[in-house]
Amino acid sequence: MSIRMDPTPRAIAAPVTGPVSAADPTAVRPALQRPDFAAARPAPRRPDPTSARLAVAAGGIATISALLAAIGTAAVPGAATAVAPTTIPAAPLPVQTIVKYVYVQPGAAAPVAPAAAVATVVATPAPRPVPVVVVTRQSGAKP
Amino acid sequence: MTDTTGVTVAPVVSAAPGVTATPAVTAAPGATHTPTAATTALPRAMNLSRAMGGGLGIHVAVTHHADLPAAEADAARVAARVRAWAGRLTRHDPDSDLMRANADPDGATRVRPTLAAALRWAAEATEMSGGIVDATLLRERLAAEAPTPFVPPPADLRGWSSLRSSRPVARPAWRLEASRHRSAVLHRERGAAFDLDGVAKGWIADRALALLDRHPGALVDADGDIAIRSAEGDSWEVSVADPRTPGAELAVFALPGAGRGARYGLATSGISVHRWAAPDGERHHLIDPRTGVPAATDVIQATVLAGSACAAEAWAKTAVVLGLVAALDVLDRAPVLGAILLASDGRVLAVPRTTRWLA
Numbered sequence: 001m002s003i004r005m006d007p008t009p010r011a012i013a014a015p016v017t018g019p020v021s022a023a024d025p026t027a028v029r030p031a032l033q034r035p036d037f038a039a040a041r042p043a044p045r046r047p048d049p050t051s052a053r054l055a056v057a058a059g060g061i062a063t064i065s066a067l068l069a070a071i072g073t074a075a076v077p078g079a080a081t082a083v084a085p086t087t088i089p090a091a092p093l094p095v096q097t098i099v100k101y102v103y104v105q106p107g108a109a110a111p112v113a114p115a116a117a118v119a120t121v122v123a124t125p126a127p128r129p130v131p132v133v134v135v136t137r138q139s140g141a142k143p
Numbered sequence: 144m145t146d147t148t149g150v151t152v153a154p155v156v157s158a159a160p161g162v163t164a165t166p167a168v169t170a171a172p173g174a175t176h177t178p179t180a181a182t183t184a185l186p187r188a189m190n191l192s193r194a195m196g197g198g199l200g201i202h203v204a205v206t207h208h209a210d211l212p213a214a215e216a217d218a219a220r221v222a223a224r225v226r227a228w229a230g231r232l233t234r235h236d237p238d239s240d241l242m243r244a245n246a247d248p249d250g251a252t253r254v255r256p257t258l259a260a261a262l263r264w265a266a267e268a269t270e271m272s273g274g275i276v277d278a279t280l281l282r283e284r285l286a287a288e289a290p291t292p293f294v295p296p297p298a299d300l301r302g303w304s305s306l307r308s309s310r311p312v313a314r315p316a317w318r319l320e321a322s323r324h325r326s327a328v329l330h331r332e333r334g335a336a337f338d339l340d341g342v343a344k345g346w347i348a349d350r351a352l353a354l355l356d357r358h359p360g361a362l363v364d365a366d367g368d369i370a371i372r373s374a375e376g377d378s379w380e381v382s383v384a385d386p387r388t389p390g391a392e393l394a395v396f397a398l399p400g401a402g403r404g405a406r407y408g409l410a411t412s413g414i415s416v417h418r419w420a421a422p423d424g425e426r427h428h429l430i431d432p433r434t435g436v437p438a439a440t441d442v443i444q445a446t447v448l449a450g451s452a453c454a455a456e457a458w459a460k461t462a463v464v465l466g467l468v469a470a471l472d473v474l475d476r477a478p479v480l481g482a483i484l485l486a487s488d489g490r491v492l493a494v495p496r497t498t499r500w501l502a
Contacts, residue, residue, distance in 0.1 A: 101471050102498060104394050104483055104491040135392070136446055137367040137384035138413040139344065140197055 185359060185377045188214035190222050195229045195344055197366030201351070204360035204377055214358055221354050225347055225365065231257045232343045234281060244329060245281065245336045252329045254319075259327035260350075262319055265342045268457040275461040277432040279315050281338035287426050287437050288419075314432060340428075344368040345410050345456030352452075360404060363452075368410040370452035373400035379407075380502055383446045383483055386415045393491050394483055396448060397502035407480070408452035412459035413444030431464050438464040441487040445470065448481040448500055458482070467492070 185204040188211050192199050201222050203214035231240040240258040254262065265278035315335035320328040348363040348370035355361035360374035362381075371379050377400040385391035398407045414437070417428035431438035445462035449455040458479050462470035467486050474482040474494045481497030 101475075101484075101492040102495050104493050104497075104501075134200065134202070134362060134364055134369065134379065134381045135367070135384050136364075136369055136381055136409045136411045138386060138411050138416040138444060139195075139340075139366045139368070140416050 184379075185374060186211060188212075188218055190215065190218035192222050192226075194222070194226045195233070195347070195366050196235070198364065199225055199366065200362070200364035201225075201355075202362040202364070202379075203355055203358045204362075204374055206359055210358075217355060217358065221351050221363070224354065225351050225363075228257050228347050228350065229343070231255070232261055232339050232347075234338050234340065241337060241339060250331060250333070252331075253322065254327055254329050256325035256327075259319060259322075259325065259329075261339055261343055261346055262327070262329065262337070264346045264453055265337075265339060266319070268342050268453070271454070272457055272461040274314070274432055275464050276341060276457045277314060277430075278337050278339055278342055279317065279335045280430045280432060280435075281336035282334070283430045283432075283435045284338050284340075284428065286435075287421075287428065287430060290421060341412075341460050342453065342457065345370070345408060345452035345454070348452040349408065360400060365452070368452050368456050369408065371398055371407040371409070372404040373398050373407065374404055375400045375402050381409055383411065386413060386444050386485070393446070393485060394493075395502040396481075396500050398448075398500065406450055408449045408455035409446065410449075410452055410455035410459045411444060411446040412456065412463050413442075413485070414438070414440065414463060415443050429460065429463055438466075440464060440466045442467050442470055442484050443487055444485040446483045447474070447479050448497070449479045455479070 185206060186208050188203045188205065190201040199222055201218035203218050205211055205214045230236065233239045234241060234245075236242060237246070240255055244252045244254055244258065262278070265276075268276040269278070315332040317329065317331035317335045320330060322328055344365040345368040348365040348368050351363040351365070352361055352370040352372055355363075355372075360372050360377050360379070362372075362379055363370045367384075369381060371381075373379050379398045380395055381398065382392040382395045385393045396409060399405065412429065414427035414429055419426060426437045429438050429440075430436065431440075440463055442463045442465075445459045447455040447459040447462065449458060458474065458477055459482075462474055462482060462484060465473060467484060470482075470484060471492065471494060479494075481494060481500050483491065483493045483497060485491055
């Protein structure tokens, strides 16, 4: 399917020289005379922007300071070793690692109130109809 | 429940033989599936042999007993293919494709399709595991097996400690350039010597399983790394060996079928079997690429259930190398169906969603 091209350039908005035709979408319509509502009602009250501006300014200053500090540290090789040792040993950062797992121990009892979203008692395992003949084990292990 | 390390825990799952009165526990919120332990198994043909230094089991499920002879013939044919692939990828034969490539002093070596495909998977496993699974550790592996004290690895091999570290891994670089007829040209830096022991078995099991597509279901057991396709109405049960007691099991997976065959992969990795004494202490075969020496880990064994055997094998190895806490964290977010870890203190732990698949 060919794409029809119009080689004649058109003005996006031609000057209005006569009555506006509804069939001419490029024609500019004259401005309508609208009632002046602004004069009839008071201007809406806007919240005081001072506090928001202060907050944004403070955040920007903090960000720029952090960036400058990071750039300064990275630009000086061995900067960390140039710092005099402190007498108080630095404590490791408290990193909270949450690792979810369940115990798999034969014979142990199920929890009375299992932790939400971690474990739910659903069924009693049925006896296996056929003996298990396939075993996954470490390679080279004797069957 | 929270233990002393702040770790959220929830006992207990029982999968011991004969223990039927203990409630099972599932940890798959919103799961719509429950294990179908009572599913009737389809008739199966079985071919047991040896390959890759261990046992090779090809199991084929059929709809009718009359199909068993054809299934047995297919199982034998696939077992022969597996042995051929393993022969090309082993490091124990100097004439294997792998060792010929390792011995080639040139930086660009043409490799045949099987080795090329296995190396492509090895590269993918390295990427997936954040560098923990690394097929270029042959020299380190041989050093660990040598009855001499370790030579410290180069300093540039140390220092990256996070699985998700953005720092490049200081390992010899290599890449494959595709060539004609699925072969490839292997480009590598000096020092890159390949050992596919950690990635080939699962990959072979998956590849063998694909050859059995005409049967409703099948299972390929490549020395403990297992690829499974379970047909609708069928179920495969696979037990996890307890390395502490011969014949004992840590758990049993029940893997139900689906309409066009549900795909699973199960693999186990650990440090308690391939372990030996050395002048400077005990060593094992799982090399940590971050140090170049056997991993210092508190995970004795890791079993992973995934959508393929090769992925399961890679994640299991990653879990062992990372150690217990990091492994549980990574496996909880990894695209695996479940994982069971045996810790050095005797605890048997699983990521919560594992319980959905236990018998």
